[in-house]
Amino acid sequence: MKIEEEIKQNKFYSEYQKLAINILFTNQWLTANTTKILKPFGISPQQYNVLRILKGQSPKAISVSNIMERMIDKMSNTSRLVEKLRQKELIERVTCEKDRRQVDVKITKKGLELLEKVKTEMNAFKTISDNLTEKEASTINDLLDKMRG
């Protein structure tokens, strides 16, 4: 459905302004879908993002600031997210011996298992791949990168 209809606005100041709004709207659509899928697993999209970062480094541990650098939303509060995941036993946290300011974080077996289950559900949400060719997806990726400069 065209963005004009989605938000009942049939005129935009420019194609650029429309693009900004379209990105905000599409983000909202995507996040809502992801949140719904993750809800039964008891984690938020941000927590999911942290888990995936840790899986990417597994079985290595990485520091909190290292996680932050890799996060989609850099401004968020990584310490608290990590603590939430620790409470659920999805990750482990150990103070780094070489530099006692740092905290080494590592995904647990339980965390990896959760990601496996989530993957199945995420695969079920295949609207994007149903509606776009791989070439089209690639085109958007290139243009978004270009847009941010």
Next chain:
Amino acid sequence: MKIEEEIKQNKFYSEYQKLAINILFTNQWLTANTTKILKPFGISPQQYNVLRILKGQSPKAISVSNIMERMIDKMSNTSRLVEKLRQKELIERVTCEKDRRQVDVKITKKGLELLEKVKTEMNAFKTISDNLTEKEASTINDLLDKMRG
């Protein structure tokens, strides 16, 4: 800068997964920029969205649910946003006489003036139009619409 570098992840499961992450990241980038511009004016991006909707209808008043339908983020809590804007005297709120459940909301002169000032600042943030041609912006718009199905 390519999304791979932005989040230090050099491999993606698919071009579709990369697209999902790219949209989340670009949204974050866009929202952070907008928030910064709006901050001196004392309003959040969501409040700005409501003001723009009301400007679009001005001098007509529209109901809270009518605003909600036009919002980018439909799940948000329009009542409270409207109340915040009323406290700042940027909008007016009157109970509808024909249907006393409804509340008619209208942007004030002060609200319109604020939008004018914001516009100047928003125009200064022209990264998008600097980096993309109008045709490219249009291409993304069409593909995002297609993607959501």
Next chain:
DNA sequence: TAACATTTAATGTATATACATTTATTTAAT
């Protein structure tokens, strides 16, 4: 080495958000 700067992570705080529930009013059905 003492004083200061920087880095890393945690915490404080105000606001925002998602989602469920409640309240008031109007519409529909028996």
Next chain:
DNA sequence: ATTAAATAAATGTATATACATTAAATGTTA
């Protein structure tokens, strides 16, 4: 007309978020 259903908006509540500040450890330099 009385009861039930539907709608509009507001509120409750737990969590998330942005951003500033603090605390602890490490680096730097005079």
